[in-house]
Amino acid sequence: MxxxxxxxxxxxxxxxxxxxxxxxxTEYVSINDCDNRRLGVNIVAEEPVPSFDKSPYDGFAFSSADTNGAGRNHPVQFKVVEHIGAGQVPVVKLKKGQATRIMTGAKIPEGADCVAMFEICQTYEENGQSFMTIKRQMNAGQNIIRKESEVTRGTKLVDRGKLINPGVKALLATFGYSEVCVAxxxxxxxxxxxxxxxxxxxxxxxxxxxxxxxxxxxxxxxxxxxxxxxxxxxxxxxxxxxxxxxxxxxxxxxxxxxxxxxxxxxxxxxxxxxxxxxxxxxxxxxxxxxxxxxxxxxxxxxxxxxxxxxxxxxxxxxxxxxxxxxxxLFNPNLFLKRISAVLGADFPKPNPFTRFVRCYITYDDAQIQAQLAGMDKSNVVTSLAHSTCLMILPGGTRGFQTGDEVEVLLLEDNDGQREFQHVQRRD
Amino acid sequence: MxxxxxxxxxxxxxxxxxxxxxxxxTEYVSINDCDNRRLGVNIVAEEPVPSFDKSPYDGFAFSSADTNGAGRNHPVQFKVVEHIGAGQVPVVKLKKGQATRIMTGAKIPEGADCVAMFEICQTYEENGQSFMTIKRQMNAGQNIIRKESEVTRGTKLVDRGKLINPGVKALLATFGYSEVCVAxxxxxxxxxxxxxxxxxxxxxxxxxxxxxxxxxxxxxxxxxxxxxxxxxxxxxxxxxxxxxxxxxxxxxxxxxxxxxxxxxxxxxxxxxxxxxxxxxxxxxxxxxxxxxxxxxxxxxxxxxxxxxxxxxxxxxxxxxxxxxxxxxLFNPNLFLKRISAVLGADFPKPNPFTRFVRCYITYDDAQIQAQLAGMDKSNVVTSLAHSTCLMILPGGTRGFQTGDEVEVLLLEDNDGQREFQHVQRRD
The missing domain is CATH 3.40.980.10 (MoaB/Mog-like domain)
Structure with a gap:
């Protein structure tokens, strides 16, 4: 029957x-609406980052050669010929003995090859002209963030299928993706x-x-x-x-x-x-x-x-x-992330079939424990509310005890896993 | 200056x-739009679950007393007087020697106190009338899911501030919240x-x-x-x-x-x-x-x-x-979840200030490892795309080595943590 x-x-x-x-x-959405979508194409660096030599500090830019011989008792003097903030473009090409007052993120002027932070410089005015002195020898390239030092043009940064999180969205904005190709x-x-x-x-x-x-x-x-x-x-x-x-x-x-x-x-x-x-x-x-x-x-x-x-x-x-x-969605990690955990409670009843048990994980030092979200098997709806993973209990002739190593599938993990491994029987 | x-x-x-x-x-939204919102009120069981005695199996419901003396060589015969599926309501009150053919989830008829699965029953027809025989003695209450056995009326099931996930949404539907009070x-x-x-x-x-x-x-x-x-x-x-x-x-x-x-x-x-x-x-x-x-x-x-x-x-x-x-959002867990992990790379340079380092975690058996998302500190935008946590490196006079235990803040965890503990210096 x-x-x-x-x-x-x-x-x-x-x-x-x-x-x-x-x-x-794939389809295109505004960058404003792309959160939690998955990328439909790889993100490639359309420009180098940074796209120009820039200053990491507020300070003065000049030629390091001009500090040759400088020391505690041998201050070197510079005439401050320009003053630029981030986003302002230096126009004065520095000559010997000249410096530019520069802010964090600003472009290094021509003729300069180093930056000295405010903290190690003395400044003064004379007849309406700014001067700066420094008692330290600087090296070529010191305190300069080089063009392309973070990313060279054409580098693949993020793969198709990746979930758009705040960091990915920042990258999209950096490279000018006002419209984003998503799955x-x-x-x-x-x-x-x-x-x-x-x-x-x-x-x-x-x-x-x-x-x-x-x-x-x-x-x-x-x-x-x-x-x-x-x-x-x-x-x-x-x-x-x-x-x-x-x-x-x-x-x-x-x-x-x-x-x-x-x-x-x-x-x-x-x-x-x-x-x-x-x-x-x-x-x-x-x-x-x-x-x-x-x-x-x-x-x-x-x-x-x-x-x-x-x-x-x-x-x-x-x-x-x-x-x-x-x-x-082009996500190559098709499966729920599967990690090992230590069973936090007894589960004595054996079952010939593989079981997927509603649970949540807790952390004890650097070790993961799997806790049952509902002890009672009939407690179906209420236990789902508190589940963040499914514990895999392989089928077999033996039950499970507190402390046994088990595997769990993480329900709220965004990364996932590439393969679904076969669950071995436990006899 | x-x-x-x-x-x-x-x-x-x-x-x-x-x-x-x-x-x-708080505000009210349709249950269709409540995903990923946080509850503005506690969810309380408006009715008991289940709200009636029900069958866990497809089979026959009858009075267990009628199987007194039944056994392998002593089949007991029942006249099948009604046939109901889930959602159909039994109308026949069973008398001695009568049984109801019943489906999973259906309400137990009056006069019955047990359910026998199809697999242990024999059925036959005679003159257009259905009969069933069973060779086993049944107990009162056997295979019956009792009214209120999962949840009693008035039980608090989920707290205000909880994120609405698939399990919480199922609960909202179960208790008839077609409009949901959310933060x-x-x-x-x-x-x-x-x-x-x-x-x-x-x-x-x-x-x-x-x-x-x-x-x-x-x-x-x-x-x-x-x-x-x-x-x-x-x-x-x-x-x-x-x-x-x-x-x-x-x-x-x-x-x-x-x-x-x-x-x-x-x-x-x-x-x-x-x-x-x-x-x-x-x-x-x-x-x-x-x-x-x-x-x-x-x-x-x-x-x-x-x-x-x-x-x-x-x-x-x-x-x-x-x-x-x-x-x-009424979330009592104001802070990012903070867990222990094992450092997966050297970080030798000490710093007097506490550092929050972009990283992601990997799992090695039941142990969590923290991996740096970008080795280079200037690598700022690209490393954020792959970060799922921030590793806390306490300030002090010593650096960190592979294998050191560190704490990490999980950026994508929905549960969070109630307290933010002070970060101790490491000298």
Whole structure:
């Protein structure tokens, strides 16, 4: 009576999903709107930095040769012939015995090859003319920030796919990118299925729950860098469900459905995949939660059939949908950052399937601990609010103890990781 | 000639800034627009979760007492009198020998006190009537998710000030918050000063640089949760600068200026603070970069006079402005998360001041390493793009070696930290 499905490993499932190699597109946005987008092209230094020799201090610029022989008892005198701030351009070419009063960031005048800070100079006026004396010998190039010393023209500074953070935005401004080429956000359709679902503004009714999965997924899509298009919720009826899904597929880059993928009497998705002629990549994964997660491809568009259970839905999105969104965004690090941590609590019950446990990390000296966000497995919605990572507990015949080394996937890290390594069984 | 300023410690500077105890406000936004905002109120469970007894499986619900004496050789037979999916409400009250076919998430019918999964039941039809047999004794309460078992009504689930992530958004939907009370983003004015600055779309000119600080700070403000209002850039002229700053103060919650705070001939900010009658909290901090950072308060509004040097400006914002933005957002964790890490490179040159070094972290087993984002101190703009934290190197007479334990401030962590601990000297 009940359809038997053969579970595949998580790494194998991910490999099948990414086999489709989805391609993203680019678009231009104003530099004012580029925060948290990903770069659509490499950033290359259009000019050298700095683009001229400049002063790192407030002080005097002159020729170091003029201080030859200077010392504590042998002050050298300079006539101050120009006074420039940052952004002002020196016009006087210095001759022997002449100096320019100069501010931090200003261009070094012709004829000067060093800068002496105010602190080591004495100044005085005589007949309306400024003079400066110094009791120290200076070297050629001393206190000069050389043109090109930070970056030479043409250097690649940041790779395509990098998230635009304050530092990247500063670079874009430095090189004059008033319009920025960014990766277009893929449009991810969301359809919630289930007769039990109420809208968020409806009063609770017996036997019903409010639709929280669609809002949760919308938020996950935004965090991953995508754009959510919500198609509403569907009752468990075949024809209207089929039609809405077929039409939605024409308007989105990929489609997520929640619920309806199990083998219950009202689970319509398997029949819908069949009628669409979609290629079902898998419909059972050796993991908890979310073993019923199904992924299909319909005429080049990925369809993610996530579980209706909130935590299973959450995990299914992060493992399978998020990497595809990263493909669209040119992010070469498709996967959640995976780091080692020390387990902060016992987890004695063994499970044959790999488990992804909601947790958060704490820091104890330079060591990372993974703490459970909810001890109780039914505590599904509330524990997600405090989760910042998913702990991977490999399947096997043994449980886990406090102090065991485990791996965790960081949910809020922007860098990510290039490979998803297979999770080894623990027996 | 040069004004002498007395530097204060970073922790003392932060204490003075936060002494003003800025108060935020709240506003309502649609649940669709609440991502990455901070909660303006605690989230309380408006109803229990679940709000009714429900089934965790697809199977049959009945009274466990009816299986008394059942066993491998003693099947018990039930008449299947109703068939319900999730969201459908059972209407038949079960009598002895009756069962309801039930789907995951559905409400348990009256008269039933357990659920048996499909896998352990046999079904058959006779004269158009469905029957089910089971060869196992069931217990009262078995496979029933009890009303209120996850959350009781009135439980506080998430605190005011928490960032709305996918899990928090799911909770908001679960409890019917179609409008969400969030902290209003404080409006942070930004004015760049310096005759050397060009707009981002201008061609480079001799002695000039493009204004990258304003864009960088706009991005830092957005990352911190504030709203940026950019007033443009000012040449180093007193009257227009004074007027623009005075007018801007009327329109913003706080004001950032970049540049002009040093003691150079064209640094106008000290005189502007004086003419405004602003209370200057400090104008020199014992730190690198950013020792000239100045903070003042003008009629209750904070004025942050950040350095014109990009990395000093960046650090000054994160140390002094960001915590004030968090006050407005009700985030009790005002400070950047501070964790221990192992230094991944030598840093031999000692410095009397505390240094904040741009770096990123890597993970080696469960241990955190801090890597320098730019080895060269002049490498200022490019290294910020790859920085995810600031390493704190205490001032003192000794340098640092690979393997030393250091502390780092995480720039992209959403949780933050309640206290800013004083940085101890290292001699």
């Amino acid at each position: 009940v359809e038997m499905r053969k579970p595949i490993q998580v790494s194998e499932a991910i490999e099948r999903v990414l086999g489709y190699r989805n391609q993203g597109a 277009k956000r893929p449009v991810v359709g969301v359809i919630a299925t289930g007769t039990e679902l109420l809208d968020v503004n409806e009063e609770l009714q017996p036997g019903k729950i409010r639709n929280s999965n669609a809002y949760m997924i919308e938020s996950q899509i935004i965090r991953a860098g995508g754009e959510c298009k919500y198609y509403g919720k569907l009752a468990d009826e075949f024809e209207p469900s089929y039609k809405l899904i077929r039409n939605a597929l024409n308007e989105v880059d990929m489609l997520i459905t929640t619920g309806g993928v199990s083998v219950g009497d009202f689970d319509l998705m398997p029949a819908i995949y069949e009628k669409l002629g979609a290629d079902v990549l898998f419909n059972k994964v050796a993991m908890r939660p979310g073993s019923v997660t199904t992924v299909a491809n319909c005429a080049g568009k990925m369809m993610f059939g996530l579980s209706g259970n909130p935590s299973a839905c959450y995990v299914g999105f992060e493992l399978f949908t998020r990497p595809v969104i990263q493909q669209y | 040069v004004e002498m300023r007395k530097p204060i410690q970073v922790s003392e500077a932060i204490e003075r800034v936060l002494g003003y105890r800025n108060q935020g406000a 209003k983003r404080p409006v942070v004015g930004v004015i760049a000063t310096g005759t050397e600055l060009l707009d981002v779309n201008e061609e480079l000119q001799p002695g000039k640089i493009r204004n990258s600080n304003a864009y960088m700070i706009e991005s830092q403000i957005i990352r911190a949760g504030g709203e940026c209002k950019y007033y443009g850039k000012l040449a180093d002229e007193f009257e227009p600068s004074y007027k623009l700053i005075r007018n801007a103060l009327n329109e913003v919650d706080m004001l950032i200026t970049t540049g002009g705070v040093s003691v150079g001939d064209f640094d106008l900010m000290p005189a502007i603070y004086e003419k405004l009658g602003a209370d200057v909290l400090f104008n020199k901090v014992a730190m690198r970069p950013g020792s000239v950072t100045t903070v003042a308060n003008c009629a209750g509004k904070m004025m942050f006079g950040l350095s014109g040097n990009p990395s000093a400006c960046y650090v000054g914002f994160e140390l002094f402005t960001r915590p004030v933005i968090q006050q407005y």
